[in-house]
Amino acid sequence: MAANQQVIQPRWAGVFAVMAGVMLAGCTTTPPQHPDDLCSIYREKRSWYHTAMRQEEKWHIPSAIPMAIMNQESSFRANARTRRTYILWVIPWGHISTAYGYAQAKNEIWRDYQRQTGAGGSRTNYADALNFVNWYLTNSHKIDGIPLTNATRQYLAYHEGWGGYRKRSYEAKPWLVTVARKVGRRAQQYQKQYNACKDELKGSWWERFWNSIF
Template sequence: MAETIGPRGRDGQKTGTLGMNGAGNRRAVRGRVQAGVLLVLVGGVMAGCATAPPRNPNNLCSIFEEKRSWYHTAMRQEAKWHIPASVPMAIMNQESSFRANARTRRTYILWIIPWGHISTAYGYAQAKDEIWHDYQRQTGAGGSRTDYADALNFMNWYITNSHKVDRIALTDATRQYLAYHEGWAGYRRRTYASKGWLVTVAHKVGHRAQQYQRQYDACKDRLKGGWWENFLDWLF
């Protein structure tokens, strides 16, 4: 966290019996006030980082109004990657329902015998271990799959590579999701063609991205916030 600017003051003329003790007391009080301001500011920022899913995941305006840190993060990354936030957000909704610690559940036979392959997909982006490590090696990024900003950055990196490798438009959330689910080589082999359920889900993601974009276009001006909020976002 960057250093927070607290209230600044200047001791007045020290007269009477207070002397240096009075000055020390005033400095101590001022220090406590500054610490209190810091706690309030940090608390506000941390509240936006809460891992609880948004209350209305089907409306991008509601998501960004509720989670202001997500909005600022999404806008920074939109400027960085030149990918509309509606695309990775629609994929994230499908993959994890915006749950930070989402995992693939193991299935059981008769509720006792474990059955089926357990995927390493984890976090907001449901990124598997291998591709997450590839992302870290190629970008030099650290981070965590349970951190919204890190997960969103991973998804934008993946979408960018799908555009470069498989020539999928950055705004085509349907095909981007197919490549995200099947991998770049799988997409080229059209492995999704035999998975009707996956094609249906991909179209669902595409429709949601379009809906998100329409919603955002209608609320983007009011989402910008005031100068103080934007200053704090820049500061932290």
């Protein structure tokens, strides 16, 4: 028995080492190397892929939409903030807004999201930020009637707020309309990319089983 145990233990040690490596890799906050390719993002960040698929099932929104919005808002940087303001061009004096994290969620709307959903979480956590964006898009659909798959109009509401969108405040901001159209094109590109690689991304049965547990 002792001899057998000596053979088995190293094998299990190797398995656990691989699992630990995968989990640590999923916790990394570095932006993806190829942010304009959704397949590449999901290949590099497997935990993001599995999170996105679970949220697709939960919210019934293609992940290409919130991913395109987060790309625009933060370039997938976990601790992204708006640029600082300065006194006399020298002394830093805080930030233009409280927008923070992957989704650039402001303090007030983040608190509303937490109250309405009962969610805790952090704006620097990918899964929490993605859940926030999906929640916001869902409310834009309910409140302003914006189709869930219309990334251009969804981004306008995301940027201007639900009331601002209804008042068409974006019409006075041609630069914003240009950015929103850019988000719409990226969402379409992301979806096209994903459609071409979605079968490959599913991975092995063991990976799917492991991520169904966690």
